Amino acid sequence: MNRTLKFAACVVSAMLSAGALAQTANGGIDNATLNEIRDSYKPTTAEKALQNVMLSNSIKVLSLNQENLNELDTYFSHSVPSKGITDQKSSGRCWLFTGMNVLRAKMIASENLGAFEFSQVYNFFYDQLEKSNLFLQGVIDTRKKPFDDRTVEWLFKNPLSDGGTFTGVADLIAKYGIVPKGVMKESYTSDNTSAFSALLKTKLREFGLELRQAHENGKKEKELLALKKEQLKTVYKMLAQVYGVPPVEFTWAPKDANGKYREEPQTYTPQSFYKKYLNINLQDDYVMFMNDPSRPYWKSYEIEYDRHVYDGHNWLYVNLPIEEIKKMAIASIKDSTMMYFSCDVGKFLDSKRGTLDIDNYIYEEMFGTEFGMDKKQRVMTFDSGSSHAMTLKAVDIDENGNTVKWQVENSWGAGSGFHGTLIMTDEWFNEYMFRLVVDKKYVPENILKILNEKPTMLPAWDPMFTPEE
Numbered sequence: 500m501n502r503t504l505k506f507a508a509c510v511v512s513a514m515l516s517a518g519a520l521a522q523t524a525n526g527g528i529d530n531a532t533l534n535e536i537r538d539s540y541k542p543t544t545a546e547k548a549l550q551n552v553m554l555s556n557s558i559k560v561l562s563l564n565q566e567n568l569n570e571l572d573t574y575f576s577h578s579v580p581s582k583g584i585t586d587q588k589s590s591g592r593c594w595l596f597t598g599m600n601v602l603r604a605k606m607i608a609s610e611n612l613g614a615f616e617f618s619q620v621y622n623f624f625y626d627q628l629e630k631s632n633l634f635l636q637g638v639i640d641t642r643k644k645p646f647d648d649r650t651v652e653w654l655f656k657n658p659l660s661d662g663g664t665f666t667g668v669a670d671l672i673a674k675y676g677i678v679p680k681g682v683m684k685e686s687y688t689s690d691n692t693s694a695f696s697a698l699l700k701t702k703l704r705e706f707g708l709e710l711r712q713a714h715e716n717g718k719k720e721k722e723l724l725a726l727k728k729e730q731l732k733t734v735y736k737m738l739a740q741v742y743g744v745p746p747v748e749f750t751w752a753p754k755d756a757n758g759k760y761r762e763e764p765q766t767y768t769p770q771s772f773y774k775k776y777l778n779i780n781l782q783d784d785y786v787m788f789m790n791d792p793s794r795p796y797w798k799s800y801e802i803e804y805d806r807h808v809y810d811g812h813n814w815l816y817v818n819l820p821i822e823e824i825k826k827m828a829i830a831s832i833k834d835s836t837m838m839y840f841s842c843d844v845g846k847f848l849d850s851k852r853g854t855l856d857i858d859n860y861i862y863e864e865m866f867g868t869e870f871g872m873d874k875k876q877r878v879m880t881f882d883s884g885s886s887h888a889m890t891l892k893a894v895d896i897d898e899n900g901n902t903v904k905w906q907v908e909n910s911w912g913a914g915s916g917f918h919g920t921l922i923m924t925d926e927w928f929n930e931y932m933f934r935l936v937v938d939k940k941y942v943p944e945n946i947l948k949i950l951n952e953k954p955t956m957l958p959a960w961d962p963m964f965t966p967e968e
Contacts, residue, residue: 584919598668662966676769853916
């Protein structure tokens with residue numbers, strides 16, 4: 500390298516160094532700051548021993564609160580009877596299993612059935628077909644907007660998911676009915692959804708681009724709708740190949756608790772079966788409540804594009820203080836009616852014992868620092884939000900009328916948690932419970948009136964409202 504090039508290189512290097520130093524001085528970690536941080540860590544002998552242990556072991560195992568491992572209190576003053584635990588396996592369908600479990604409990608009670616389960620894959624098939632249509636029609640609806648428009652961007656980021664909400668359960672059953680599990684059984688892919696779901700997302704994004712290109716090429720809306728129909732035929736074929744073909748008619752007869760047929764088999768459609776044995780208007784007779792302290796209480800909210808069916812309903816809920824939600828939950832349980840419930844299940848979960856308790860782990864003692872955010876702050880900073888749906892089935896109320904603990908029926912199989920259920924303390928319920936769906940007959944009139952008000956519309960990308968999985 501000649502002297503001129505060497506000089507130029509030195510100048511560039513000096514400029515880069517000066518820029519880096521300037522950047523550090525304006526907020527980066529410079530050497531003086533780094534040294535001060537390093538010098539602040541002077542572990543005691545006990546802390547050194549703890550560090551050695553933590554380097555080779557799970558933090559959850561090490562921080563398990565041994566004082567909280569006494570014999571599990573499984574008594575509940577009020578509980579809804581249940582028969583059998585469902586298993587969503589490696590899928591994000593907790594919302595569907597939970598909704599089905601609410602209905603299953605009703606049918607078992609009303610028909611005096613033994614262990615009974617609805618087919619989750621039947622409604623999931625149509626959920627995926629409807630969500631595909633929701634995406635494709637959304638692309639058509641936004642075809643005149645630029646590709647970097649926030650809604651268009653959100654659509655292509657989220658063309659499909661296997662998560663959902665109770666609103667999806669209600670709309671899907673209203674449109675497609677429901678069938679017993681034996682009529683359409685689970686497949687390998689319905690139990691393990693991620694690989695196929697990723698593939699279908701890719702195909703939908705490709706179809707979305709095709710629709711936008713057709714619009715740019717001068718195709719009219721009528722022609723775009725015809726193209727969408729052809730695309731949905733491909734989606735249907737893909738779904739049928741991995742989930743099976745949904746029945747349009749089937750023969751079935753109920754068995755009593757002793758396993759004996761109560762009547763002669765009859766032929767049903769999924770819609771006629773639902774009408775005969777349940778005939779519940781899930782869309783009108785149930786209300787979703789939220790406890791989100793980051794937003795004003797006593798108001799209703801609606802999430803744009805947060806629906807499973809294009810011609811169905813957006814997710815609508817009423818935001819209430821936790822104590823108001825508890826009152827309705829207790830009334831429902833006392834009347835032997837289970838509820839759709841969702842929460843931030845990963846927080847302080849002892850999956851082995853099946854408990855949700857803020858005292859399960861001693862993280863603060865382990866690290867010598869306080870984790871001091873309240874529920875509102877956790878929501879605002881995206882540290883907490885609803886992640887999993889289960890079926891609320893029991894509550895324990897002491898002699899003074901105070902709630903002590905709650906129990907949910909989970910969909911992780913009978914071998915998980917406490918015989919397939921989770922037991923949560925009332926304190927945990929306060930901090931990490933978010934959503935509850937309640938039959939209107941347990942809802943006070945002053946709360947029902949909120950539904951008559953125009954809801955506040957929230958955007959589809961609002962991070963608090965990710966689907967339960």
